[in-house]
Amino acid sequence: MFGVIVCPHCTLVLGADLEMARVTCPRCGGKVNVRKAKVYFRTDSGKELAEAVRQVGERLVYDIESPAAPDVARLPAKAPLRGEETALWTQAQKMIEEVEEFSREELRAALGGVDEDQLDRILFNLLEDGIIYEATAGRYRPA
Numbered sequence: 001m002f003g004v005i006v007c008p009h010c011t012l013v014l015g016a017d018l019e020m021a022r023v024t025c026p027r028c029g030g031k032v033n034v035r036k037a038k039v040y041f042r043t044d045s046g047k048e049l050a051e052a053v054r055q056v057g058e059r060l061v062y063d064i065e066s067p068a069a070p071d072v073a074r075l076p077a078k079a080p081l082r083g084e085e086t087a088l089w090t091q092a093q094k095m096i097e098e099v100e101e102f103s104r105e106e107l108r109a110a111l112g113g114v115d116e117d118q119l120d121r122i123l124f125n126l127l128e129d130g131i132i133y134e135a136t137a138g139r140y141r142p143a
């Protein structure tokens with residue numbers, strides 16, 4: 001019986017003969033205890049084993065590269081507003097009191113000379129503080 005296991009030293013996905021007590025990892029040379037290893041796939045066929053090694057390898061890479069909530073992970077952590085932005089912040093709140101709905105572009109126009117970074121930070125802080133919410137994609141409303 002063969003099985004697909006992962007080297008605990010370097011995370012290389014390996015095909016191994018499960019009858020053996022231990023195998024040597026071809027990448028890092030570390031000893032892998034086959035009896036204790038988590039077996040991702042079992043088969044009697046050497047051909048199937050090679051395919052399973054490839055598939056388990058792909059799945060593990062996929063899991064690492066695709067965290068559960070990529071959109072949330074991409075957002076910056078709440079950034080404190082800088083000195084020159086407190087005026088913009090006040091201005092943004094004033095504008096929000098006067099409109100029912102606005103887009104990022106409309107907020108930019110209301111704030112005047114604001115750069116992308118500042119605009120993102122103000123928008124993010126407004127959302128984070130629950131002052132506004134995203135009603136539909138790209139449209140914001142006072143909460």
Ligand SMILES: [Zn+2]
Binds near residue numbers: 010
């Ligand atoms: Zn290894």
